[in-house]
Amino acid sequence: MSIKEHPPLHVPVLLQDVLTLLQPQSDESYLDLTAGYGGHAREILGITSNYTESTLVDRDEYATRTLGDLQDKGVQVMHTDFLTAAKQLVQDGKHYSLILLDLGVSSPQLDIPERGFSFTKSGPLDMRMDQRQAQSAHTLIDTANRTTLIHLIHEYGEEPKRIAERYADAIIAARPLETTGELAEAIRLAHVGKWQKTHPATRTFQAFRIAINDELHQVRELMPLLPKLLKKGGRVGIISFHSLEDRIVKRYFTEQRDAGYESELDVLTKKPIAGHTHDVHNPRARSAKLRAAVKK
Ligand SMILES: C[S@@+](CC[C@H](N)C(=O)[O-])C[C@H]1O[C@@H](n2cnc3c(N)ncnc32)[C@H](O)[C@@H]1O
Structure with missing residues (x-):
């Protein structure tokens, strides 16, 4: 399959758990910092129906290109890395009811050999999420x-x-x-x-x-910006796929818990929700961990 053809399906990971934890409500605004092919975004926006106050971010142009229909409905689509996007949105004074971060690579990134992420399907040694x-x-x-x-x-x-x-x-x-x-x-x-x-x-x-892709630096620097982007009572969910990422999220949430009256977030997940090992349709889900918090 070449990149120019229609991208293969990306099955959103832990979708039901994300919905249960974040509890999207009609009219709530949504920020998806790793929108990919819009799997989670389409489900959540389908519930909130608030397109004009929602933002989708991805640094992969092959992904953002597939979000045109949502952009037509008024969603802001940003083709940039999430740290740059978050800084910009903080500067713009934006606040959201719901934020999702679904880290790592998408199935199309892994499945298309030209992207250079796959060792089973040989391609050029690329591995850039952002072609620029x-x-x-x-x-x-x-x-x-x-x-x-x-x-x-x-x-x-x-x-x-x-x-x-x-x-x-x-x-x-x-x-x-x-x-x-x-x-x-x-x-x-x-x-x-x-x-x-x-x-x-x-x-x-x-x-x-x-x-x-400077992945750990991106996550580390993003964490303290999340409470600034949430409305009071707003929820954030973070899905990670390896222990290096999860450790950063866990540490930040622990700091928040220990900060007492100065903390900005209440952690909703004492332990992370683990991906479903029996999910044969989605082997990526096996290593997934979901953590969530709510803005005080
Ligand atoms: C697991 S996929 C997201 C899939 C999406 N939730 C869905 O259901 O379709 C991860 C996406 O995050 C993007 N990504 C990873 N790191 C990023 C970063 N630092 N900034 C922006 N996008 C990033 C990747 O390009 C990829 O499309």
Whole structure:
């Protein structure tokens, strides 16, 4: 499938739990900071019917392009990263009843080889969510020194140091690497022992993806802006897909809980709601975690 063809379906993760926790009501305003193909957004806007006070953000133009029908109904669509968008919306004095952040990559990003996120379907080493960005995975992987590669695979891929060193050496020996298939194969050859369900390159791909898209910095800096964007009584839901993201959200919510009378949010989820392991239609859901809070 090429990017120019109609994008494959993205099934919204934890949709029912999002609706139960956020309780969208008729006429409420909605901010979706990772609108993607609009799976959650269409459901929520279908309940609120408030298009003109709602905003959808995504840094992926292939995604925002599919939101034209909602834009025609008066929704503001922003093609930018959510940190830039949030800063702009705070500056504009905007406040919302509902905010959703559904982190990570969409199924079309993973499924279309040209996007360069997939190790099972070989494509160029790209991994940029936003095509306007200068640096792609190719430049990073081809030019990074050993220390940087080890750091990325260990910190962002959460591989043990010893494995990160082995994979970094394998990458350096195999350079220049042009495709995701070549990168996956270099890691597979360096991997020691058997593997079953999870390809040994999974976490290394995660590491480069996080680095290229500056993902953790985006989430970390966004957190304190969320209460500023919520109306009193407004709800925010955050879905994360790996422990590095979830840790940032959890820490921020814990700080809020511990801040006593100075806190701006009440946490609605003592423990995160976990993705459904039995969801065969949506394997992405397996690692999902949902946390939510309400503005005091
Ligand atoms: C899991 S998908 C969202 C799917 C959406 N909730 C739906 O149901 O269709 C994540 C989306 O977030 C976008 N994204 C990830 N990080 C972003 C960031 N920092 N700023 C803006 N968009 C981002 C990706 O491009 C992707 O389209």
